[in-house]
Amino acid sequence: MAVILHQSNPSHSHGHAFGYEELENSTADESSSRQNYLGNTSVRAAFIHVIGDLFQSIGVFVAAIVIFFKPAYKIADPICTFFFSIFVLGSTITILKDVFRVLMEGTPKGMDFNSVKEVLLSIKGVKAMHSLQLWALTLNQPVLSVHIAIEENADAQIVLKEATEILRSKFTFHTTTIQVETFSEEMLDCSQCQDPKD
Structure with a gap:
């Protein structure tokens, strides 16, 4: 009985990369190793x-x-x-x-809020970000939601594509919801745009 229950999960993929083969391969490998580690x-x-x-x-x-x-x-x-x-x-x-x-919709195991924030802010054209939320839908499905404020001359679709790719490759998020908006100075003083306090 113990041997039967200790088997690992098979990998699962639908090929959601839409032509980005390299991203799909790297995330599938990392994601399946994460699933094998956490299991059901x-x-x-x-x-x-x-x-x-x-x-x-x-x-x-x-x-x-x-x-x-x-x-x-x-x-x-x-x-x-x-x-x-x-x-x-x-x-x-x-x-x-x-x-x-x-x-309790806690931050997924092995994910660091500040690391995710730094990666998002390092993307070309991103001036600020707010409302970053990380939680675990299941143990094997970390989820992210964020608002990214970009420079006026930045292409929103390019920033969105780059943010999605980097989040899935570096952190193996199952689902990402990214809202891209134009940066305004008011965001710096907005109480709803600040990072959560511990």
Whole structure:
């Protein structure tokens, strides 16, 4: 059972690159390695459950042998139960953290807000950005939404294409929503355009 549950996911692609072969290949490789690393949470939980049952059975067997040969050592049973409960708690904490990260729409694991911001601001023609939001739709599907303010003479479509390509290649975002707008000085003082405070 444990061997069946520990298999990796097959890769999946529809070829959304629309002629950008290099981007699709790099993102597919990184995305599939990310999926293999994170896997399906339900399968991971089932795998840990199976392993936990195996350890619990071994613990009960060891405690039974100790009690059978030394009836005075009945304390072996609660000691084995205590160690098993510590093992179960330790092994489920990572799964719980991943599940809560998705449920609370937290920043995806391994993504840094400031790194994404720096990459967006490094794109030619981008003067500012605001309303940057990163969250995990699922463990394997990080999502981004952002407003990019560009210079008046910059081509919005070129900036949009470059931003989309760089975000998908560097950070393996599953979905990106980018709104391009012309920069105005008012954005610098706008309270809604500021970065979130910790």
